[in-house]
Amino acid sequence: MARNALKWIIVALVIASLLVGATVVLTRLQTQQATTPVQVPVESIALPLDQNGIGTQYLSSAILSVKLSPYPPRANTPSSLTLIALDPRTQAVKEITPTLSVADLSLVEGNDYAMKRTVSGAYEASGNFFAQAGKWRVRIRIDLGEREPYSIPMVVEAR
Numbered sequence: 001m002a003r004n005a006l007k008w009i010i011v012a013l014v015i016a017s018l019l020v021g022a023t024v025v026l027t028r029l030q031t032q033q034a035t036t037p038v039q040v041p042v043e044s045i046a047l048p049l050d051q052n053g054i055g056t057q058y059l060s061s062a063i064l065s066v067k068l069s070p071y072p073p074r075a076n077t078p079s080s081l082t083l084i085a086l087d088p089r090t091q092a093v094k095e096i097t098p099t100l101s102v103a104d105l106s107l108v109e110g111n112d113y114a115m116k117r118t119v120s121g122a123y124e125a126s127g128n129f130f131a132q133a134g135k136w137r138v139r140i141r142i143d144l145g146e147r148e149p150y151s152i153p154m155v156v157e158a159r
Contacts, residue, residue, distance in 0.1 A: 046154050047154045049071065051071075052067070057152060059150065061144050061145075061146065062088065066082070072157060072158070073129065073157075074158060075158045075159065076131065078127060078128055081100060081129075085123075096142050098123050098141065100112065100114075100115050101140075102139075113127055130158035134157065135155055135158075136156055136157070136158055138156055139152065139153050140152045
């Protein structure tokens with residue numbers, strides 16, 4: 001009788017060990033799958049610009065308005081990009097630190113351009129941003145004094 005009980009206890013321990021091992025393996029597989037990066041088309045998260053080349057984003061810490069001119073942009077022609085940051089509560093112009101980057105849509109990184117503060121408090125960058133006709137990724141990175149800089153991606157088509 002004691003032998004039978006001991007056999008069943010050993011069988012139960014083996015089965016429990018197998019179940020614990022299977023749980024560990026499945027948890028690790030699920031964690032690996034959860035951390036797989038997903039490729040999201042930049043067009044789906046890009047700030048849309050209206051027919052005048054103007055777009056606005058509303059954040060809890062700032063209202064960010066962008067204007068690209070001329071719009072639509074032309075290849076090998078000087079363009080300018082203006083950014084205005086307003087405090088959402090007081091509507092006062094905020095002082096920020098923006099950086100402009102322009103890249104061909106197929107490239108990860110592009111050319112950086114300095115954004116200089118104007119007398120009005122806006123930030124402006126000018127140059128031949130678009131070397132040829134086609135779609136371009138325009139990204140403004142903004143240091144709002146938070147942990148991570150905020151990024152405004154845009155997709156524009158130069159003609």
